[in-house]
Amino acid sequence: MTASTRKKPWQTVIGLTMMAVAMFGFGYLLVPLYDKFCEITGIGGRTADGPVQVELSDEINYDRKVRVQFVSTVNSGLPWRFEPTQRFMDVHPGKLYETMYVAYNRADHPVIAQAVPSVSPGRASLFFNKTECFCFTEQLLGAGESRDMPVRFVVDPNLPERVELVTLSYIIYKNDEATAVLAAVN
Amino acid sequence: MSHETTAHNNDSHDDHHAHHPTGLARWVFSTNHKEIGTMYLVFSLIMFLVGGAMALVIRAELFAPGLQLVNPEFFNQMTTMHALVMIFGAVMPAFVGLANWMVPLMIGAPDMALPRMNNWSFWILPFAFTLLLMTLFMPSGGPASGWTLYPPLSLQGGNSLAFVILAIHLMGISSIMGAINIIATILNMRAPGMTLLRMPLFVWTWLITAFLLIAVMPVLAGAVTMLLTDRFFGTSFFNAAGGGDPVLYQHIFWFFGHPEVYILILPAFGIVSEIIPTFSRKRLFGYTSMVYATASIAFLSFIVWAHHMFTVGMPLGAMLFFMYATMVIAVPTGVKIFNWIATMWRGSMTFETPMLFALGFVVLFTIGGLSGLMLAIVPANFQYHDTYFVVAHFHYVLVTGAVFAIMAAVYYWLPKWTGHMYNEKLGKIHFWWSTIWVNVLFFPQHYLGLAGMPRRIPDYAVQFTEFNMISSIGGFMYGFGQLLFVYIIWQCVRGGEKATAQVWEGARGLEWTVPSPAPLHTFDTPPVVDDSVAVHKDELT
Numbered sequence: 127m128t129a130s131t132r133k134k135p136w137q138t139v140i141g142l143t144m145m146a147v148a149m150f151g152f153g154y155l156l157v158p159l160y161d162k163f164c165e166i167t168g169i170g171g172r173t174a175d176g177p178v179q180v181e182l183s184d185e186i187n188y189d190r191k192v193r194v195q196f197v198s199t200v201n202s203g204l205p206w207r208f209e210p211t212q213r214f215m216d217v218h219p220g221k222l223y224e225t226m227y228v229a230y231n232r233a234d235h236p237v238i239a240q241a242v243p244s245v246s247p248g249r250a251s252l253f254f255n256k257t258e259c260f261c262f263t264e265q266l267l268g269a270g271e272s273r274d275m276p277v278r279f280v281v282d283p284n285l286p287e288r289v290e291l292v293t294l295s296y297i298i299y300k301n302d303e304a305t306a307v308l309a310a311v312n
Numbered sequence: 313m314s315h316e317t318t319a320h321n322n323d324s325h326d327d328h329h330a331h332h333p334t335g336l337a338r339w340v341f342s343t344n345h346k347e348i349g350t351m352y353l354v355f356s357l358i359m360f361l362v363g364g365a366m367a368l369v370i371r372a373e374l375f376a377p378g379l380q381l382v383n384p385e386f387f388n389q390m391t392t393m394h395a396l397v398m399i400f401g402a403v404m405p406a407f408v409g410l411a412n413w414m415v416p417l418m419i420g421a422p423d424m425a426l427p428r429m430n431n432w433s434f435w436i437l438p439f440a441f442t443l444l445l446m447t448l449f450m451p452s453g454g455p456a457s458g459w460t461l462y463p464p465l466s467l468q469g470g471n472s473l474a475f476v477i478l479a480i481h482l483m484g485i486s487s488i489m490g491a492i493n494i495i496a497t498i499l500n501m502r503a504p505g506m507t508l509l510r511m512p513l514f515v516w517t518w519l520i521t522a523f524l525l526i527a528v529m530p531v532l533a534g535a536v537t538m539l540l541t542d543r544f545f546g547t548s549f550f551n552a553a554g555g556g557d558p559v560l561y562q563h564i565f566w567f568f569g570h571p572e573v574y575i576l577i578l579p580a581f582g583i584v585s586e587i588i589p590t591f592s593r594k595r596l597f598g599y600t601s602m603v604y605a606t607a608s609i610a611f612l613s614f615i616v617w618a619h620h621m622f623t624v625g626m627p628l629g630a631m632l633f634f635m636y637a638t639m640v641i642a643v644p645t646g647v648k649i650f651n652w653i654a655t656m657w658r659g660s661m662t663f664e665t666p667m668l669f670a671l672g673f674v675v676l677f678t679i680g681g682l683s684g685l686m687l688a689i690v691p692a693n694f695q696y697h698d699t700y701f702v703v704a705h706f707h708y709v710l711v712t713g714a715v716f717a718i719m720a721a722v723y724y725w726l727p728k729w730t731g732h733m734y735n736e737k738l739g740k741i742h743f744w745w746s747t748i749w750v751n752v753l754f755f756p757q758h759y760l761g762l763a764g765m766p767r768r769i770p771d772y773a774v775q776f777t778e779f780n781m782i783s784s785i786g787g788f789m790y791g792f793g794q795l796l797f798v799y800i801i802w803q804c805v806r807g808g809e810k811a812t813a814q815v816w817e818g819a820r821g822l823e824w825t826v827p828s829p830a831p832l833h834t835f836d837t838p839p840v841v842d843d844s845v846a847v848h849k850d851e852l853t
């Protein structure tokens with residue numbers, strides 16, 4: 127065969143294979159990138175996973191009032207009732223507040239659940255600080271048990287002027303593995 | 313039969329290439345680009361019929377409101393499987409088959425760069441689809457969450473998900489190997505004088521498609537691997553209770569998904585750009601601009617993915633960005649349509665079947681492009697999303713787009729493959745039959761969507777009855793009409809009027825310089841290419 131004009135393809139093949147492998151890695155890289163992106167921009171209404179330290183000596187803005195709404199959703203896999211005790215609160219930025227959610231386990235066995243918070247509008251989520259929340263840890267309720275679960279929060283005085291209404295929403299899910307482990311232990 | 317004797321002649325003519333195994337082994341061990349191309353095309357045709365049968369189950373159930381034939385669970389498996397089979401089993405392998413047959417012939421190469429890998433790329437596919445299709449017979453049934461496999465729904469089905477994911481991995485590996493092979497062939501095996509800007513557009517569009525494949529098939533593999541570990545190994549990529557996020561899946565999936573739809577259409581653009589000049593007896597208008605338009609479409613396809621997920625709740629800025637970026641794709645697409653029309657301008661046109669399908673493509677694909685633009689408008693998308701309007705959109709671009717182009721290509725090159733002319737009269741009947749019924753099938757779905765009928769449902773409100781009946785009738789007529797296509801191919805393989813080397817009066821390019829049927833081995837000595845042989849010369853320069 128007059129191969130002289132035809133080049134050996136191996137370099138091309140190796141390069142392209144590396145590209146394919148790199149793109150597989152890129153797919154996984156999208157996971158942390160997405161998380162970081164949401165964290166920085168507040169898109170998706172993400173809030174911090176743990177308590178936020180706030181300087182309570184910060185001046186409280188008594189001239190400004192922001193309405194905070196409380197919402198809850200129970201995932202269909204979880205046999206609980208889970209509701210806020212108050213539908214909304216009118217708060218002053220900079221001041222610490224506390225509200226309660228009440229949860230009740232309808233099942234005849236103990237169940238472990240995890241609540242996932244979300245704040246909307248997304249740009250408000252960066253200014254909504256929870257100093258204490260039942261969502262920071264998993265919650266265990268015995269059969270038929272009911273409990274009040276507190277949330278403490280401060281709305282940052284730097285919350286953009288245009289935001290007058292903030293919604294704090296929780297979706298609560300069953301933690302299947304933990305519940306199964308619990309059942310096995312008992 | 314005359315066909316067999318020609319095949320024999322070829323074998324003996326090429327006996328310096330060691331002897332060829334016969335029977336089944338000839339196909340199983342083949343490393344010849346033409347044989348592998350044929351296998352891809354036959355496989356794709358079978359998958360087209362399997363996927364088509366599933367579509368008819370769907371249309372039969374939707375003929376009237378209420379649940380008549382199948383239960384909702386099975387209905388959902390049909391919509392999911394239909395899409396997976398058609399996309400990964402019918403359209404993509406058809407394009408790869410065409411590339412196998414034609415790319416070496418068009419650039420003057422003796423074979424693909426990596427013939428053994430070529431054999432593997434093909435033979436993975438039957439295994440992949442056996443795995444996929446056999447889930448239908450498992451206790452938990454096949455996948456039923458839509459071809460997009462969105463969590464959490466896709467994670468709530470049965471264990472057969474593991475088979476589906478493995479099948480998708482195999483299809484991905486096959487596509488990636490095929491793509492690597494095609495790029496390696498195009499970059500390394502061109503005949504002397506076949507510079508990049510002398511390559512036929514089918515070769516160009518495939519080169520760009522192959523890069524898209526290598527860039528996004530691994531991302532799909534990653535996404536489904538995350539589904540797999542979420543479902544079976546306790547990770548929480550998409551599981552909100554464990555700190556994951558189901559919306560993340562949609563981002564990763566559509567990062568693959570939108571380039572994927574261009575993988576399904578760019579080779580079609582290439583085919584149409586070969587056929588229209590031939591039957592207009594002119595060179596392609598604006599060759600270079602076609603190349604750049606293809607490249608820009610490929611680039612843009614990476615930055616528009618979120619137009620599939622406007623309704624998940626995105627910041628305004630993101631919605632605006634993705635809306636405008638999507639609309640910008642219409643510009644290079646418009647350039648292409650303009651060039652095709654300009655190629656026909658004052659050409660001495662004839663309307664053989666390949667040309668009819670190519671023209672059908674230009675008109676009907678444009679309808680799909682326009683409904684795409686409507687979908688890209690965010691406020692309109694909130695209304696149209698997940699309705700039959702979307703179904704109408706993607707069937708115009710995929711059936712009257714990709715599938716019409718594949719059929720055009722088959723009619724165009726069939727004489728080169730078999731050495732016989734197909735039956736022109738039947739071909740024309742096939743075209744008109746398909747064109748009329750495919751519109752009866754899909755056009756009413758626009759109205760159903762605008763009126764609010766959701767997609768992926770087995771039952772619907774009674775006010776949608778008439779249009780669904782019309783659509784189902786169109787579906788059955790179009791579907792059974794495709795048996796004519798199978799018959800025409802069969803007839804042409806068996807015999808018919810002898811084809812000349814050039815086949816079509818206006819055809820240009822290296823593939824028409826070899827005899828018909830193309831012997832098993834071609835261009836063992838590379839041809840020399842200069843402007844007089846080159847298919848394309850930019851008429852503007």
Ligand code: HEM
Nearest residue numbers: 573576577619620642681684685687688697698702706709
């Ligand atoms: C001008 C070009 C195009 C535009 C502006 C466009 C726009 C869109 C938009 C906005 C959607 C999302 C609709 C929704 O779910 O709400 C969509 C869906 C879709 N498009 Fe296109 N599109 C174009 C071309 C194409 C092409 C060329 C193909 C394939 C060959 C294609 C295949 C699809 C498919 C398969 C879907 C549905 C995916 C699914 O949800 O299952 N589109 N298109």
Ligand SMILES: [Cu+2]
Nearest residue numbers: 570573619620
């Ligand atoms: Cu898209």
